[in-house]
Amino acid sequence: xxxxxxxxxxxxxxxxxxxxxxxxxxxxxxxxxxxxxxxxxxxxxxxxxxxxxxxxxxxxxxxxxxxxxxxxxxxxxxxxxxxxxxxxxxxxxxxxxxxxxxxxxxxxxxxxxxxxxxxxxxxxxxxxxxxxxxxxxxxxxxxxxxxxxxxxxxxxxxxxxxxxxxxxxxxxxxxxxxxxxxxxxxxxxxxxxxxxxxxxxxxxxxxxxxxxxxxxxxxxxxxxxxxxx
Amino acid sequence: xxxxxxxxxxxxxxxxxxxxxxxxxxxxxxxxxxxxxxxxxxxxxxxxxxxxxxxxxxxxxxxxxxxxxxxxxxxxxxxxxxxxxxxxxxxxxxxxxxxxxxxxxxxxxxxxxxxxxxxxxxxxxxxxxxxxxxxxxxxxxxxxxxxxxxxxxxxxxxxxxxxxxxxxxxxxxxxxxxxxxxxxxxxxxxxxxxxxxxxxxxxxxxxxxxxxxxxxxxxxxxxxxxxxxxxxxxxxxxxxxxx
Numbered sequence: 001x002x003x004x005x006x007x008x009x010x011x012x013x014x015x016x017x018x019x020x021x022x023x024x025x026x027x028x029x030x031x032x033x034x035x036x037x038x039x040x041x042x043x044x045x046x047x048x049x050x051x052x053x054x055x056x057x058x059x060x061x062x063x064x065x066x067x068x069x070x071x072x073x074x075x076x077x078x079x080x081x082x083x084x085x086x087x088x089x090x091x092x093x094x095x096x097x098x099x100x101x102x103x104x105x106x107x108x109x110x111x112x113x114x115x116x117x118x119x120x121x122x123x124x125x126x127x128x129x130x131x132x133x134x135x136x137x138x139x140x141x142x143x144x145x146x147x148x149x150x151x152x153x154x155x156x157x158x159x160x161x162x163x164x165x166x167x168x169x170x171x172x173x174x175x176x177x178x179x180x181x182x183x184x185x186x187x188x189x190x191x192x193x194x195x196x197x198x199x200x201x202x203x204x205x206x207x208x209x210x211x212x213x214x215x216x217x218x219x220x221x222x223x224x225x226x227x228x229x
Numbered sequence: 230x231x232x233x234x235x236x237x238x239x240x241x242x243x244x245x246x247x248x249x250x251x252x253x254x255x256x257x258x259x260x261x262x263x264x265x266x267x268x269x270x271x272x273x274x275x276x277x278x279x280x281x282x283x284x285x286x287x288x289x290x291x292x293x294x295x296x297x298x299x300x301x302x303x304x305x306x307x308x309x310x311x312x313x314x315x316x317x318x319x320x321x322x323x324x325x326x327x328x329x330x331x332x333x334x335x336x337x338x339x340x341x342x343x344x345x346x347x348x349x350x351x352x353x354x355x356x357x358x359x360x361x362x363x364x365x366x367x368x369x370x371x372x373x374x375x376x377x378x379x380x381x382x383x384x385x386x387x388x389x390x391x392x393x394x395x396x397x398x399x400x401x402x403x404x405x406x407x408x409x410x411x412x413x414x415x416x417x418x419x420x421x422x423x424x425x426x427x428x429x430x431x432x433x434x435x436x437x438x439x440x441x442x443x444x445x446x447x448x449x450x451x452x453x454x455x456x457x458x459x460x461x462x463x464x465x466x467x468x469x470x471x472x
Contacts, residue, residue, distance in 0.1 A: 059403075059449035060442040061410035064421055068442065071434035160304075167306035171414065178308070185316060192317035199305045199313065206304035 003193060006184035010194070013180035014201050020097055020176060021166050021205075025159060027102025032109020039114050050110060057107035062165050065104055070096045070172040097169040101162060108158045116151035117143060149220040156213040163205055177201065235436045239427050243420060243440060257418040259444060265409045265419065268341055270402060273348035278387065280349065281356030295353065302350035308411050311343040315415050336415040348405050355397045359390035392463045399456035403449050410445070420444050 003010075038050035057065070074091050081088035120143055128138035170179035181198045185191040243258045256264075284295040302310065318324045318333050332338040363386050371381040413422030424437035431437075461468075 056446060059446040061407035061421065061445055063410045063413075064424070064438055064442050064445065067421075067425065067428070068434065068438040071428060072438065075434050164306040167308045168411070181312075190320055192313065192320040195309055195313045195317050199301075199309045202305045202309060203301060 003184060003190060003197070004188045006180075006188055006194070007197065009180045010177060010184060010197055010201070013175060013177035016175060017166050017169075017177045018205070020094070020101065020169055020174065021163050023098040024101035024105065024162060024166070027098060028105035028109045028158070028162065031102060031106025032113050035106060035110030036113035036117055039110065040117065054107040054110045057104055062101070062104050063168055063171065066097070066100050066168060066172055069100045069103070093169075093173040096172055097166075097174050100172075101165055101169070104165070105158055105162045108161075109155070112151050112154040112158060113147070115154065116147040119150040120146045149217075149224065152213065152217050152220060156210070156217075159209060159213070160206055163209065164202065167202070232433065232436055235427075235431065235433055236440050239423075239437065239440070242427070243423050243444060258423045259420055261412070261417060261422075262406075262409050262419040263448075265337075265340055265344060265412055265417075266402075266406055269344035269348055269409075270405060272341075272345035273352050273405075276345070276349040277352035277356055278391075280353040281360060281390075282382065282387075284353055284357035285360050295357075299350040299354050302347055303354070307343060307347045307408050308414065310347055311340060311411060311415060314343050315339040336412075336417050340409075340412045340415060340417060344405065344409065347408070348401060351401050351404075352398065355394050355401065356390055358397075359393045360386055362393060363389060393467070395456060395460050395464060399453065399460075402452050402456070406448055406452065407445060 035050045035053060038046040039054075041047060070091065070093070073096065074088075077091065078088040124142050124146065125138055128142040129135075133141065166176065167178050169176050170182065173179075177198055181194050185194045188194065244260070280295050280298070283291050284299070286292045314333070315336060324330060324333065367385055367389065368381065371385045376384070409419060410421040412419040413425055416422075418426065420441045424441035427437035428434055
């Protein structure tokens with residue numbers, strides 16, 4: 001039997017990997033939008049804090065962030081719980097993993113969204129404001145739909161890097177694909193086959209993502225004339 | 230809450246003073262991280278120039294083969310690549326009995342191999358992209374001067390492509406610096422590995438990981454700054470005119 005029947009367990013891990021990736025993407029998009037808005041705000045403090053966020057996060061490896069936020073976060077919770085005389089709850093590794101990866105890629109998304117928003121002609125937003133729309137409404141009705149086209153190439157890239165980053169979450173105890181592969185490796189004594197299967201699944205996720213994102217890119221670029229050399 | 234003494238006390242071990250398990254490497258910590266980074270970048274760059282040329286080749290078979298290599302290595306996590314080399318290859322008796330086994334059972338060598346192959350894949354695509362970007366006028370001029378294909382590549386196409394690759398390559402260098410942090414997951418004691426050791430000894434999470442983070446951050450800034458200088462030197466002709 002192929003891998004002594006460990007394939008379903010690896011596939012289960014793959015499902016969790018995808019869940020982590022998708023949830024982190026949501027977190028990173030939210031953080032990225034907030035970061036981009038901060039960066040374009042009038043307040044110096046906001047601009048500065050967004051700048052600090054995107055620079056510092058991108059200058060430190062994701063593995064170090066994972067250890068820092070997971071182990072450090074657990075200790076903070078323990079300290080706080082002790083002060084209030086309560087039993088400390090264990091951090092759920094799933095939530096920790098999602099928040100960490102989301103936090104890291106929020107920094108990359110900040111740059112993506114800032115560039116995209118700046119690419120939308122200013123007159124569009126001004127026209128929205130002239131119609132009496134509130135700033136939030138201008139953002140959701142005017143800016144957001146038009147910035148997608150400019151954001152997509154860099155967004156796609158971030159997503160592909162994010163998916164690969166999920167390979168690290170097993171270090172904080174998530175039962176993802178890498179964790180299941182580790183178990184399967186020890187029992188089947190076929191490490192090469194096991195990790196080749198994992199690599200193939202990652203490659204499949206990447207390939208499907210590229211195809212889907214290309215289709216989306218086409219959809220959002222309808223009506224835009226491309227210059228050809 | 231943060232014990233500054235612990236950070237100061239353990240600082241030397243981050244720089245590579247401690248006793249390590251790695252056999253081929255002389256030191257741990259920062260030295261190991263920089264060593265892995267430097268050698269893999271060097272190997273990756275050396276591989277990626279011929280591979281980049283093959284990637285833009287008109288021969289479909291040649292360019293297709295290189296495309297497959299870069300696609301697979303860029304489409305899978307470097308950690309998986311490292312595990313395939315470090316854990317995976319031992320599955321085959323032929324490998325275990327060959328001369329290469331002396332190296333392949335060494336975590337240091339496996340990390341170096343995985344990092345080199347990974348960065349070579351990314352760098353190949355960067356260089357191939359810049360070779361394709363060569364202005365047709367330059368090629369025509371080279372041909373008009375009677376240059377052979379190889380002379381044209383050597384004197385015109387490759388030097389200009391490498392210059393234009395600088396901004397994208399600086400990104401790759403920073404990504405690789407951070408990528409080397411997974412070396413700790415195969416028993417090596419790089420900066421992240423040292424931080425993990427200190428954590429498991431003391432159960433203090435903030436001090437070692439903050440220290441490691443600061444070291445990476447400092448080197449990220451250093452590399453970005455060095456590349457800015459390099460771009461000023463070698464890409465001056467692409468800068469917006471000042472007068």
